[in-house]
Amino acid sequence: MATISQSSPRSPAETKPEVVPVQRAPSVLELIGNTPMLEVRKVTAGMLRPGVRVFAKLEGFNPGGSVKDRPARKMVEVGLERGELRPGKVIIDSTSGNTGIALAMVGAVLGYPVELVMASNVSRERKKIIEAFGAKPIFSDPMEGSDGAIRVCRRIIEENPERYFKPDQYNNEANSLAHLETTGPEVWRQTSGRITHFVAGIGTGGTIMGTGRYLKLRNPGVKLIAVEPDDPMHGLEGLKHMASSIVPGIYHEELLDAKMQVSTEDAYEMVYALGQVEGVLVGQSAGAAMVAALRVARTLKEGCVVTVFPDFGDKYLSTNLWIGWQQWRRERLQKIVGKWNASTSVTT
Numbered sequence: 001m002a003t004i005s006q007s008s009p010r011s012p013a014e015t016k017p018e019v020v021p022v023q024r025a026p027s028v029l030e031l032i033g034n035t036p037m038l039e040v041r042k043v044t045a046g047m048l049r050p051g052v053r054v055f056a057k058l059e060g061f062n063p064g065g066s067v068k069d070r071p072a073r074k075m076v077e078v079g080l081e082r083g084e085l086r087p088g089k090v091i092i093d094s095t096s097g098n099t100g101i102a103l104a105m106v107g108a109v110l111g112y113p114v115e116l117v118m119a120s121n122v123s124r125e126r127k128k129i130i131e132a133f134g135a136k137p138i139f140s141d142p143m144e145g146s147d148g149a150i151r152v153c154r155r156i157i158e159e160n161p162e163r164y165f166k167p168d169q170y171n172n173e174a175n176s177l178a179h180l181e182t183t184g185p186e187v188w189r190q191t192s193g194r195i196t197h198f199v200a201g202i203g204t205g206g207t208i209m210g211t212g213r214y215l216k217l218r219n220p221g222v223k224l225i226a227v228e229p230d231d232p233m234h235g236l237e238g239l240k241h242m243a244s245s246i247v248p249g250i251y252h253e254e255l256l257d258a259k260m261q262v263s264t265e266d267a268y269e270m271v272y273a274l275g276q277v278e279g280v281l282v283g284q285s286a287g288a289a290m291v292a293a294l295r296v297a298r299t300l301k302e303g304c305v306v307t308v309f310p311d312f313g314d315k316y317l318s319t320n321l322w323i324g325w326q327q328w329r330r331e332r333l334q335k336i337v338g339k340w341n342a343s344t345s346v347t348t
C-alpha cells in the first residue's frame, strides 16, 4: 500500500516547493505589520499611461483589522519604557474607532484596562469590537466629532490624572515613529525602491508623516500627498478636515508636497468600485485615498504611486456608506473620473 509520502501529487500546487514559511508568533502583537501590497489594476484599467502603476497597502490584514495596530503597539511600548504606563494604570484615549480597537487589543494582550472616548455616532460594529476586546467605551457628542471626544477625554484625565496613561495619538511622536520604523521600510521593499508618490489620508497624520519621512530619507524625490475630506461635515470616518479641526501636534504640513481634497461622494463611489471591480471591500477612507491616488496617477507619464487602505469594509456595513446603496455600475466610476480636472485626463 502506498504511504502518503509516496503517493503522486494531486494538484500542480503540490509539486511546487514550499516558499511561504508557516507564520508562528508567541503573541498577536508580533503579527502586526508586514501587510501585503495590492496592485490596483482593474479599477485603474484604461485610465493610466502604460508606465504608471498604482499599489495599495492592505492594512486590514493587521490582527486588529487596521493600520492603527502599528501606532497603538508603539505608543504603549514607549509608554512602558518611560515608566508612564505601569501596573495599576488605565490606558485612555479619544479615538474615532480604529485606534480604540487597536489599543483595546494591545491592552488585552498586556493585561491593562482600556477606556475609550469616541463620538457616539461611530459605527455600531466598532463599538461592539471595542467591547469584545474588554475595553470600556465612553461616548461624546456626535455633533462635535473627534474634537469633541478629545475634549471629553481631557476632562476625564484632569479629574484623576494619576489613574490614566494617555497614548495621545494626536501628539505622540511614537505614532509617526511606528510608521517610520515599519510602514516606510515595507513600502520601500515592496516596491524595490521604485515608489515615486506616496498618497495617504490624514487623521492624526501619523501614517503620512512617519512613512513619508522614511521614504524621503531613502529618496528625497518621493512626493508625499495627503488626502483630506473636502468638507467639514464629511462622511469619511477616520479622516480629518484640517482647516476646521484641532491640528494634531504630530502633523507637520511642511513635509508634504501636496494636499488633495476628496468629496464623500467620490470616496463612496470608489469603495463600491473597489468591491465590485477589484474584489477588495474597504472602508471609506480607503476609497478617498484611492480617489486621490488615481487622480495623481493620471497626471503622470511614468511612476509608481503607493497608497494605504487603512482597513477593510466590514465594520462600515451599517453606516451611511451602504444606506441607500442598491446597484453599482462601472460607468459611475467613469463619470466621476470624467469630472476631474480635464487637464489631468489621460486617454489611452
Ligand SMILES: Cc1ncc(COP(=O)(O)O)c(C=O)c1O
Residues within 6 Å of the ligand: 068, 096, 097, 098, 099, 201, 202, 203, 204, 205, 206, 207, 208, 237, 238, 239, 283, 285, 286, 310, 311
Ligand atoms: C479608517 C481610518 N483611515 C485613516 C486614518 C488616518 O490615519 P492617520 O491617523 O495615521 O493619519 C484613520 C485614523 O484613525 C482611520 O481610522
